[in-house]
Amino acid sequence: KAGVTQTPRYLIKTRGQQVTLSCSPISGHRSVSWYQQTPGQGLQFLFEYFSETQRNKGNFPGRFSGRQFSNSRSEMNVSTLELGDSALYLCASSLGVGNTIYFGEGSWLTVV
Amino acid sequence: GESVGLHLPTLSVQEGDNSIINCAYSNSASDYFIWYKQESGKGPQFIIDIRSNMDKRQGQRVTVLLNKTVKHLSLQIAATQPGDSAVYFCAEMNQAGTALIFGKGTTLSVSS
Numbered sequence: 001k002a003g004v005t006q007t008p009r010y011l012i013k014t015r016g017q018q019v020t021l022s023c024s025p026i027s028g029h030r031s032v033s034w035y036q037q038t039p040g041q042g043l044q045f046l047f048e049y050f051s052e053t054q055r056n057k058g059n060f061p062g063r064f065s066g067r068q069f070s071n072s073r074s075e076m077n078v079s080t081l082e083l084g085d086s087a088l089y090l091c092a093s094s095l096g097v098g099n100t101i102y103f104g105e106g107s108w109l110t111v112v
Numbered sequence: 113g114e115s116v117g118l119h120l121p122t123l124s125v126q127e128g129d130n131s132i133i134n135c136a137y138s139n140s141a142s143d144y145f146i147w148y149k150q151e152s153g154k155g156p157q158f159i160i161d162i163r164s165n166m167d168k169r170q171g172q173r174v175t176v177l178l179n180k181t182v183k184h185l186s187l188q189i190a191a192t193q194p195g196d197s198a199v200y201f202c203a204e205m206n207q208a209g210t211a212l213i214f215g216k217g218t219t220l221s222v223s224s
Binding site: 004031033035042043044045048050055056058090092097098099100101102103104105106 | 144146148154155156157158161201203205206208209210211212213214215216217
């Protein structure tokens with residue numbers, strides 16, 4: 001059974017640009033969530049989707065957005081990139097509320 | 113607010129020793145906890161979980177202990193191996209069951 005798959009794995013963007021990251025959850029998982037990991041702030045929750053609906057959102061500015069498709073795949077978008085957005089962005093999936101959450105390998109974003 | 117923390121940022125052990133990694137949480141209403149292992153350049157990998165109706169849960173070479181009285185969680189690794197070297201995170205699931213709140217992690221270094 002394939003795990004959580006994220007693309008791209010590495011990318012470099014310039015300040016002011018926008019970026020879209022993609023995630024395919026584990027087959028059968030309908031909940032997809034996103035996390036940001038930085039050395040200073042650690043792992044922080046961005047948002048969670050279930051059946052194409054955002055159910056929960058972390059404390060991030062509106063430049064961070066996401067969506068989920070009918071096949072449970074998800075994308076997150078960061079607009080007007082800032083240097084501080086450089087981070088490992090992790091996608092995770094689970095069967096639903098209160099179930100174990102499994103992570104992908106992440107997308108490394110560097111903003112220059 | 114909700115927060116999860118770890119007592120020590122680093123732990124160094126010899127191969128074959130038993131390792132104990134500790135974690136304190138602040139939300140007494142939390143009922144689901146997960147330990148993750150993160151190797152360099154990879155996403156967090158599920159190790160073991162425990163729900164609040166249990167005090168102890170065992171896996172292969174790993175044991176998680178939960179002390180709800182003092183809001184403390186620990187991960188015990190038996191016969192630690194060099195391959196166990198990684199950053200270990202405890203995470204607490206939020207009350208909605210949709211997101212994880214992570215501690216800052218403990219780096220385990222195993223020397224042979």
